[in-house]
Amino acid sequence: MQSILKILFFSALISLYACSKKTSVTNISESHVIINNPKIDSTIYKAMLPYKKTHDEQMYAVIAKSEDALVKADVESTLGNFFCDAVIYETKKILGKDSAMLDVAIFNKGGLRNSLPKGNITIGNIFELMPFDNEVVY
Numbered sequence: 001m002q003s004i005l006k007i008l009f010f011s012a013l014i015s016l017y018a019c020s021k022k023t024s025v026t027n028i029s030e031s032h033v034i035i036n037n038p039k040i041d042s043t044i045y046k047a048m049l050p051y052k053k054t055h056d057e058q059m060y061a062v063i064a065k066s067e068d069a070l071v072k073a074d075v076e077s078t079l080g081n082f083f084c085d086a087v088i089y090e091t092k093k094i095l096g097k098d099s100a101m102l103d104v105a106i107f108n109k110g111g112l113r114n115s116l117p118k119g120n121i122t123i124g125n126i127f128e129l130m131p132f133d134n135e136v137v138y
Contacts, residue, residue: 058123059122059123059124059127060122060123060124061122061123062120062121062122063121063122063123063126064120064121065119065120065121066116066117066118066119066121067118068118069115069116069117069118070082070115070116071115072109072112072114072115074109077109079112079115079116079129080107080109080112082116083107083112084104084105084106084107085105087105087107087136088102088104088105090136091105091136091138095138102138111130111132111134112129112130113128113129113130113131114128114129115129116129
């Protein structure tokens with residue numbers, strides 16, 4: 001019991017001392033490193049080139065054409081409406097005979113990160129639009 005009292009006494013003493021001492025920030029410093037080197041490391045560039053070529057072929061593949069730009073806006077937008085309609089359409093295909101149970105799709109506009117352009121729409125556009133692994137919850 002005495003050891004517990006001693007520990008409590010010393011804890012209280014240390015707490016009082018720590019609280020009585022005023023501390024303040026006396027100095028703030030920061031530094032910036034600007035990286036502006038236009039030189040390309042040719043060894044790394046050559047090693048990455050086959051992967052970049054495959055990546056570009058996939059990302060620039062046209063998957064659709066749009067007569068109008070699908071624009072992201074605050075409340076209701078052409079992009080939001082299109083996206084919700086597309087989710088309903090694809091989900092109804094998956095549900096099959098139970099598709100009549102699906103009436104509405106709700107989506108957070110913050111999940112749409114970009115607009116879609118007028119004309120060709122590429123896989124890269126879709127990755128820019130939705131860079132996350134989204135799921136439909138029924």
